[in-house]
Amino acid sequence: MGKPTGFLEFKREVWQDESVLDRIKHFREFHKRFPEEKLVEQGARCMDCGIPYCHSHGCPLGNLIPDWNDMVYRKRMKEAVALLHYTNNFPEFTGRVCPAPCEKACTLAYNDDPVSIKLIELEIIEHAFRMGWIDPLPPHLETGKSVAVVGSGPAGLSAAQQLRRAGHKVTVFERAEKAGGLLRYGIPDFKLEKQIVNRRIAQMEEEGVRFEYGVDAGEDISANYLKKQFNAILLACGAGVPRDLDVPGRGLRGVHFAMDFLTQNNLLVEGRRIPAAVLITAEGKNVIVIGGGDTGADCVGTSIRQGAGSVTQIELLAKPPDHSATWNPAWPDWPNILRTSYAHEEGCERKWSISTTQFLGEDRVRKIVAEEVEWQSAEKHPMEMKSKPGTRFELYADLILLAMGFTHVEHGRLVGELGVGLDRRGNISADAYGETTVAGVFSAGDASMGASLVVRAQAQGRKAAIGIDRFLMGDTVLADTTLL
Numbered sequence: 237m238g239k240p241t242g243f244l245e246f247k248r249e250v251w252q253d254e255s256v257l258d259r260i261k262h263f264r265e266f267h268k269r270f271p272e273e274k275l276v277e278q279g280a281r282c283m284d285c286g287i288p289y290c291h292s293h294g295c296p297l298g299n300l301i302p303d304w305n306d307m308v309y310r311k312r313m314k315e316a317v318a319l320l321h322y323t324n325n326f327p328e329f330t331g332r333v334c335p336a337p338c339e340k341a342c343t344l345a346y347n348d349d350p351v352s353i354k355l356i357e358l359e360i361i362e363h364a365f366r367m368g369w370i371d372p373l374p375p376h377l378e379t380g381k382s383v384a385v386v387g388s389g390p391a392g393l394s395a396a397q398q399l400r401r402a403g404h405k406v407t408v409f410e411r412a413e414k415a416g417g418l419l420r421y422g423i424p425d426f427k428l429e430k431q432i433v434n435r436r437i438a439q440m441e442e443e444g445v446r447f448e449y450g451v452d453a454g455e456d457i458s459a460n461y462l463k464k465q466f467n468a469i470l471l472a473c474g475a476g477v478p479r480d481l482d483v484p485g486r487g488l489r490g491v492h493f494a495m496d497f498l499t500q501n502n503l504l505v506e507g508r509r510i511p512a513a514v515l516i517t518a519e520g521k522n523v524i525v526i527g528g529g530d531t532g533a534d535c536v537g538t539s540i541r542q543g544a545g546s547v548t549q550i551e552l553l554a555k556p557p558d559h560s561a562t563w564n565p566a567w568p569d570w571p572n573i574l575r576t577s578y579a580h581e582e583g584c585e586r587k588w589s590i591s592t593t594q595f596l597g598e599d600r601v602r603k604i605v606a607e608e609v610e611w612q613s614a615e616k617h618p619m620e621m622k623s624k625p626g627t628r629f630e631l632y633a634d635l636i637l638l639a640m641g642f643t644h645v646e647h648g649r650l651v652g653e654l655g656v657g658l659d660r661r662g663n664i665s666a667d668a669y670g671e672t673t674v675a676g677v678f679s680a681g682d683a684s685m686g687a688s689l690v691v692r693a694q695a696q697g698r699k700a701a702i703g704i705d706r707f708l709m710g711d712t713v714l715a716d717t718t719l720l
Contacts, residue, residue, distance in 0.1 A: 391681025
């Protein structure tokens, strides 16, 4: 695919970013536009590798990566857009927030810089929007069947659009004021501006998807109502229970879950007013972020933009090995290597192998008490954590953000009244096509797999749509693109 010698002629390029000093002054996206003539060169780097691990191994959606790379190289952008949409309802989301496991699985990544897949994906879809090529695609025939989708995150949106295009009446119930779930309320605007979400919601509404906002399914409407009014139900309500830190001082003011902080900031950027009594702000404060993943990095970037006095991110796990070489040491799998994100470039101290044991303060938190730990192999467990004697230390902290991930879906009235089975981790138990232990009830995304990537949530939403369509009609008109 692409130009046979392209990977030898052209070096990998990605977006140029605004300088750190400029971008921390605002909450907008900071990637600069990528020149279209350069995009052709990046498409040309895609090899005729025989087995495209990027597609078969690296992408949960089964994106036809070599095919649309070839179309970009040949300047056949309309065909590139069609190929992109064949497997992915919302490439503008994954092109911004996906960590791109496809690039780690790229054949070039074995011993060279991989193809700039994420960049090409995003530039294709943004070109299509600029050209006015993204139109609503309402169904040609109505089936007369109806589906309730609970939750409007990436899984719920993907499923809803697929089901509507298959001819079903689809109603999405969202307890927030607007659609998007994690995309709107969890991911900062400097990674995903919300007009990007809004334009897809507008397309879906024109296709006939109905959105009901401010509706907490299970509370405002019962499970019995959903079963009576709809032929099938999809639970795509996310993994809403954050992992807590049960240490002395947890109840002090100034200790918050990361998602509460990020959601508030997104509302502020949107123009909402937050009462001072409940406002969580990093301005002028010593901020400690506990948790080293993407959510933690987003807390770091947001804190810096809010004017934090200092930001420290601590991680319980050991520091991954440095790896400056171009090749992937775990190819085609995701390598466990040290990564420095946009947020860390903006000013943040990072500490690894740190266990927090206490929060100190009278009414409001003032310090954390922590100690170093070491990870050792054990007979019955892969790794075992042990405290290192004599390593206890304290850090000043005015704001502590717990970014340690999520445990499982909320076990509220909806889950209980529907009677769906749960797995050992507390997620909704569902098969490959989203079917739960209750006939006609399906689940997708973080609600059934636990907190994971947006790309996996979208893939599960599409698979669940196939399962629901087959349940309602006896067969399905929706293609399972993960089998390509």
